[in-house]
Amino acid sequence: MDDSLTIAQPKERCASCFNEVINDDVFCTSCGYPIKGTEQEQRIFLSHIEANNIDYKDYNDKVKRAGNSLYYLAGFSLLGGIISFFLKQDDPNVLAYTLPSIILAVLFLALGSYSRKKPLACIVSGLVLYLIVQILLIIDNPVNIASGIIVKIIIIGYLINGIKSALELEKFKKEHNIKD
């Protein structure tokens, strides 16, 4: 790298991202802040950054909420498994009834805990898994479509919002070079 160039210049820091800038720079090379711009231009830039940060926080919250609904689903599945275990305790095939719920709980738990690291993959998988389980329940007994329908819609809504926000978040991270 061309060290002589940066050493020769007095070091300054960008007022927006605090990265090092060189005296000749009109714009910051890491965030685009107008170093030599008018005060108004600088104010507009900073308010854009502020707005972006608010968006970023909003997307993060939505992804977090989607992750939390995966945890709730894990809890529900576990509860269902435990209840069916006690109801069918004397049945020789008791494991056949409880095991799917336990597997489901483990899957949702794993998806929930990884949803912070890989939001898109986990929320998409969680949503599809949830929908397939619902479809299987409806095939098993069509009345199931009505039970807890409001909760179902809320969970699906959170997950779909989570997918959209995860896309926005990835775009934001790519544009601003944010590493996980």
Next chain:
Amino acid sequence: MLSEEIEPPATKACVQCAALLNTDSKFCNICGARQSAVEIKVADQWNLLKQASIFYALYLLLCCLSKFTDAFQEMAWYLVLEVAGILLTAGFFAINWQENKALLKWPGFSLQKLSAYCGIAMAGAFLVHYSVNWLNITIFSHEEHLFNASRDNYYAIFLVVFFTAVTPALFEELGFRGYLLQSLLKVSDTTQAVYISAFLFAIIHLSFISLFWLIPFALFIGYERVRENTIWYGIFFHFCFNLTACLFELLQQPK
């Protein structure tokens, strides 16, 4: 060598004003233009996801029909479902033909690689066969046989092999590692795209117990497909796996 003589340039030209910039600059220091190579449009990604979910929903519908309705257990209706599945997969694969057709090529064909993949597939099928039997016997106290209907008919065995080894290998690969994975790669990074396609592939088989081997199976083919940039190794892997599993079933059936 030539590549050692030429040093990679430490500078690049600004996309807007062509001023020379450091390669790691995200903005031009002269005109302030953003230097990211591709502009990401979330609306386009969202549309791709919606399209993929239509494909998945239709595929799921076919799977549910074949699994849960009695009418489709008959040969004629079963064929109708198979053809519908084939048309669905081929149709979605063709939507983005210009890009997807590259996956049908086989760059760097290697017989060694192919036989290695086939070997792994057969060993995997062997392991899965015994572990699934063990699970079924210990947990569900019964053994499942897939092909009860056709064991007495010699010609039916060929049909069974065809419909469990050839068509799934070809069209599941075309659909999931072809169309779906290719769409997801445009929406997300490689790891997440491979992971999503593997998970979706695994749960469409509608069997909780099988998830333990279907997820690693699909992850393996997914990564292999991204690395080799062709779906052919995957198709042969899938074919060998299904064929081995199918032959096990046929051999073990009571005469």
